[in-house]
Amino acid sequence: SPPQGYYTRGGGIGGSGDFITSPEISQVFGELIGIWYISEWIATGKPKAFQLVELGPGRGTLADDILRVFNQLSSLLSKCDVSVHLVEVSPKLSEIQALMLTGGKVQSNSEDSSAYMEGVSKTGIPIFWYRDIQDVPPGYSFYLAHEFFDALPIHKFQRTERGWREVLVDIDPEVPDQLRFVLSPSSTPATENFIQPEEKRDHVEVCPEAGVIIQRLACRIEKDGGAALIADYGHDGTKTDTFRGFRNHKLHDVLKAPGTADLTADVDFSYLRKMAQGRTATLGPIKQREFLKNMGIDLRMQVLLQNSRDTATHEQLLHSYDTLMNPEKMGDCFNFFALLPHHRLAQPDKKQELESKSPIPPVAGFGELVLK
Ligand code: SAH
Secondary structure (H helix, E strand, O other): OOOOOOOOOOOOEOOOOOEOOHHHHOHHHHHHHHHHHHHHHHHOOOOOEEEEEEEOOOOOHHHHHHHHHHHHOHHHHOOOEEEEEEEOOOHHHHHHHHHHHHOOOEEEOOOOOOOOEEEEOOOOOEEEEEOOHHHOOOOOEEEEEEOOHHHOOOEEEEEEOOEEEEEEEEEOOOOOOOEEEEEOOOOOHHHHHHOOOOOOOOEEEEOHHHHHHHHHHHHHHHHHOEEEEEEEEEEOOOOOOOOEEEEOOEEEOOOOOOOOOEEEOOEEHHHHHHHOOOOOEEEEEEEHHHHHHHOOHHHHHHHHHHHOOOHHHHHHHHHHHHHHHOHHHHHOOEEEEEEEOHHHHOOOOHHHHHHOOOOOOOOOOOOOOOOO
8 A cells, every 4th residue: 555555654674663684683694695696697607797686675784785795796796787676665665775775876767767766876886776576677687585575465265165265354343443354255256266276275375466476587587597586484385374463573463553564474485486387497495594504604604703803793793693593583484495597407418517617506505505
């Protein structure tokens, strides 16, 4: 809802808001993701240009950490034309992102321009803002969606003796200003279209908007190359009832005071995989603690700890590591999932292997780190 939606009104990300995300916990998170993209760029032969396309960039912290890595590796990227494309519906958050990434030096564009705002990052990289992924120009791109898909609306369904029914929201006739859940009396267009025929669960949540976006990403990667990295809390088609609200870091009744709390549902990665429709290969989901470990978080932490002199910074580093990695905290429930062009994972046959000087390098993060 443009006037009353939670995100269009600002979205409470951060310590003083409603929920906190990994990039807000530690800079290392974004740094390792930046390295993942560089590693994919090298593995695909260092194309002359790439776009970094982030969906739902929040406060812009993750993009800022990634751009810092790109800047530190500027000698490697010096001949590459890098641009950043942010897909964001919230006017308030796009202002915060502009401040974080450009220091506020942005210009608003006219209605007929595909980007509604543009500027240049503190490190000299052009940045564009859009409301929809379809407005982002085509081209070899690295896509990023961190805690984006869980924010998109879901349909809820329940299996009954008379077939599938949709869980709908109704106004309680008995209590003023009170919403309630009801079951549709018969099947609905959503029950007809969004439930997979082989579905085994009795309660299901489906996010068709996520399916549409994954289809678009898969089509773009199939056509122009690149990769998508998706990180979110979720499951592989096993969970049933995950829709919940957060306000001031506490669970909040989803039907109370709509628009004032973060509403979220776990991402069903099995559905995302299905929606890629075989246009790309998929990797994962893999647990956050495994992905970050494979990306070398321990080594990076050691360096930061060695470089920090005061005990407060030391403790803060250890605490943030624990929050990201501890299975009881974010380590197990957050997952990483990737879309890659098929040829990126294709196993060369023996003859090709002998002829080619450089075999296909493994995709970072999804297998154990091998230090050479
Ligand atoms: N990635 C950030 C923020 C996650 S919160 C982080 O990890 O900190 C979800 C983000 O998605 C917010 O920026 C919100 O404004 C944006 N968003 C929500 N619905 C959207 C939609 N339909 N299209 C584009 N952005 C959306």
